[in-house]
Amino acid sequence: NAGVTQTPKFQVLKTGQSMTLQCAQDMNHNSMYWYRQDPGMGLRLIYYSASEGTTDKGEVPNGYNVSRLNKREFSLRLESAAPSQTSVYFCASSGVQGAHRLDPLNEKLFFGSGTQLSVL
Amino acid sequence: DAKTTQPPSMDCAEGRAANLPCNHSTISGNEYVYWYRQIHSQGPQYIIHGLKNNETNEMASLIITEDRKSSTLILPHATLRDTAVYYCIVKVRFSGGYNKLIFGAGTRLAVHP
Numbered sequence: 001n002a003g004v005t006q007t008p009k010f011q012v013l014k015t016g017q018s019m020t021l022q023c024a025q026d027m028n029h030n031s032m033y034w035y036r037q038d039p040g041m042g043l044r045l046i047y048y049s050a051s052e053g054t055t056d057k058g059e060v061p062n063g064y065n066v067s068r069l070n071k072r073e074f075s076l077r078l079e080s081a082a083p084s085q086t087s088v089y090f091c092a093s094s095g096v097q098g099a100h101r102l103d104p105l106n107e108k109l110f111f112g113s114g115t116q117l118s119v120l
Numbered sequence: 121d122a123k124t125t126q127p128p129s130m131d132c133a134e135g136r137a138a139n140l141p142c143n144h145s146t147i148s149g150n151e152y153v154y155w156y157r158q159i160h161s162q163g164p165q166y167i168i169h170g171l172k173n174n175e176t177n178e179m180a181s182l183i184i185t186e187d188r189k190s191s192t193l194i195l196p197h198a199t200l201r202d203t204a205v206y207y208c209i210v211k212v213r214f215s216g217g218y219n220k221l222i223f224g225a226g227t228r229l230a231v232h233p
Contacts, residue, residue: 004163035223042207042223043164058220090163104152104169107211107221111163 002026006091006112013081013119021076021115023091030095032074033058033109034066036087043090049074081119089115124208129228132202138195140227142208145189151211153184154221155193157204164207164223167193198231205229 004025013019025032030051035043045058049068063085065077074093078085092109125143132138144153152171156164168175168182170191175182181194195202207226 033220040225042205042225045220045222048220059222088161092163104154104171107152107154107169108166109156109164109221111165114161114163 004091004093004110004112006089006115008115009113010116011118013078013117015082015119017081017119018077018079019081020078021089021091021117022073023075023112024073025091025093025110026072027093027110028071029093029110030071031093031106032068033092033094034064034074034076035090035092036060036085037090037114038087046076046089081117083119085117086119087117089117123222124210124224126206126208126224126227128225129230132195132198132229132231134200134231134233135197138198138202138229138231140193140195140206140208140229141190142192143190144208144210147188147210149188153182153191154209155180155182156207156209156223157202158207158226159201159204167206198229200231200233203229203231 007022033048034046037043044060046064047058047066049055052071055066067075091112094109096105152169154169155167158164167179170182170184184191205226205228207223209221
């Protein structure tokens with residue numbers, strides 16, 4: 001199993017350009033997440049999708065949109081990139097099949113390897 | 121909403137136990153504490169979680185105080201490969217009605233020879 005796969009690994013954009021970060025998981029997880037990590041800081045939750053067909057805002061959703069295309073895929077879109085969006089972006093998934101939603105193992109997140117995004 | 125407090129950095133000698141503290145004084149009775157670590161620029165990796173009993177797995181041990189206001193992650197025999205940022209985290213409720221994990225700045229553990 002590949003786990004969580006993110007593409008691209010690196011991207012450079014000019015201010016105002018748009019792009020979509022792709023994420024796919026092959027673990028049949030219900031929940032998927034997008035985080036960003038700025039230098040020297042922890043991860044901040046941008047958006048999450050608790051299940052296929054639903055998405056919700058996290059800590060820092062402004063400037064981003066997401067699409068839960070199907071159970072496997074969760075994409076993050078920057079419509080008009082800004083230098084403040086320069087960061088490392090991580091996708092994650094979680095969700096134990098058949099477990100109660102309050103099962104703590106549902107919070108065992110599996111992360112992708114990240115996308116380094118620079119906006120000039 | 122429960123938040124956590126961790127020291128920004130710690131050092132540990134290789135082969136010794138690394139004890140990483142975390143304060144979560146506002147944690148509610150049914151919230152779990154989770155620990156993750158991030159090695160260099162990789163995605164974070166789950167380590168362990170606990171509610172009120174001490175827990176142990178192949179990676180680490182978790183000691184939670186009786187009042188649940190703090191916990192300690194123990195790496196019994198730290199190696200150079202354990203050099204990483206360690207996050208102690210609990211859930212925060214968001215507007216969508218779901219409780220999700222929020223990562224703070226974590227503790228940067230440096231294991232030296």
